Amino acid sequence: MNPSPSADFLVAESLDAFPDELKGGVVAIGNFDGLHRGHRAVLDAALGLGRGMHHPVFAMSFEPHPRTVFNPSKPVFRLTPAPQKLNMLKVCGLDGALILPFNKAFAGVEASAFVQDILIDTLGISHAVTGYDFHFGKARQGTPDYLRTAGAEHGFGVTIVQREEDEGTEVISSTRIRDCLAAGDIAQANALLGYRWFFEATVEHGNKRGRDLGYPTANLHMNTDCPLLEGIYAVKVKTPEGWYDGVASYGRRPTFDNGAVVFEVFLFDFSGDLYGQSLRVHLVSHLRGEEKFDTAEALVAQMNRDSEEAKAALASIRPLSDIDLKLLDLHA
Template identity: 80%
Template sequence: MSLSDTSRFLVADSLDSFPAALRGGIVAIGNFDGVHRGHRAVLDAAMGLGHGTHHPVFAMSFEPHPRTVFNPARPVFRLTPPDQKIGMLRVCGLDGALILPFTKDFAGMEANAFVQNILIDTLGISHAVTGYDFHFGKARQGTPDYLRAAGANHGFGVTIVQREEDEGAEVISSSRIRDCLAEGDIAQANGLLGYRWFFDADVRHGDKRGRDLGYPTANLSLSEDCPLKQGIYAVKVKVGETWHDGVASYGRRPTFDNGAATFEVHLFDFAGDLYGRTLRVHLIAYLRGEEKFDSVDALVAQMDQDSAEARAALAALQPISEIDTQLLDLAP
């Protein structure tokens, strides 16, 4: 199915399926991986232009990531895979999203063809909003200045949003957030995102060792290219429509087998079968690195301490933005 309508939010995955309801609208263009604070400056500018008008506001994005297409041997880790990105765009309040397939042929399109064939003929846009570093078309010839001139020539408005900086005057970027995850700096990553980073994963069978230790866990697999630092985390986990606090260990279990990396989640005060369920896990705090213990008793004692620290971190949880409040279903 190429087009869905869920509570007014329209999603199309090709130009052929682009809905008439979005034609003539204001388009925010970008990759939007992570839908972080910098991206939301672009989205907010578009929604501000659409406020009080009859123009729909939608995002145009691309899949897979262009860097992955040009260098498939080194795929880019996605902060928000396609389904999660669409969900985040919806939470931001847009009317819809157009997710175009990114191929080498698409990248080789002349900039004037992108403007004429896509923006004008198919989308019929009234206004385009992009970030300061957005380029399009063959050899990246479609610069922000090129887009401004095209808009003036063809009768659509253009807004270029300047770079968004954090409180330390450093630019906010998806690459920087990936680096923060790799360093275990969850507080910084979440601050740059403007919400707690999350992932979705299916529960699979493990060795059930946690149950024997008094800490039954749900075993999850992260993508092979995930750079997340191995260690212990305080987490909030959504099971169906219900939220649970928990503590998680991501690593190779050096005290036991030093095997393949697994993300193991222990939900506090939970009893039930999670096998085959899909969990949404939000990382709240990084507690410590992975360690090897001399005995099972020493490991359990540390797990008790980790649980206490995770409970304390979760008890002090405060939303860092309106979107964070929505994602975590926190009381305002």
């Protein structure tokens, strides 16, 4: 549902497939999970350099997440799975992306080989931009200082972007954002991201109970490792027919069956069939936690109140950044 990578955004998933059009360019290197404000400081630095030198600008990233490779029993929840990350990189204004498969063999590559074989011989970079905490190569030998020294030796520029802090002078990180989602602090998660966090999923058939209650919902399943706090949310939803405001419940429906976790979205002023369609759901605010009600009537009365609160929250929405404006098709 994001703008799809196309001919003007070049994507390679191996070094052998790296396009000639991006060679000699400025590369921003990092995992970039979430494309939060700290990541975008790296991308903005790369874009500024590339545009000034009239060189292409591309990202180098890795899949799956290195922490998942080294500890597969505890996979890292991805704020932006690979397809969403690619689309976000395009929205940020880059010319392309190189997504390299990350495994233990790749992690064992010597730092000197990473520089010579990848950055120089294959990519032919003119400049590398990374964050202050980026390390590469066997045993994390490739420190920021190592990269600076290698750049001076081999004739490519190096920019190390210092940490990005929030208004409370805490470092912005993907881990903090995951913790905010787990706590239901959507306002803080979105502030750290600089846009409203979203996920994409396909509408599935449910038990139709919402329809019986006067709230027909689109049922979506999120990744099982999603840490999002169960509860009620105000959301903006991109459907194939356009944008809709809505209210959503994420949880186990304790009033009825306390079953498997599902994300149920009720779209205001919508009528139609969404089964099998892909939706993009942006979380705007957390309204309340999930509750069990004694009767269906009590539940519906609360759902009516939730709908009014969601409408009020959505009526005052303003873009958090240029990226948020583009993602939500908002007006500045």
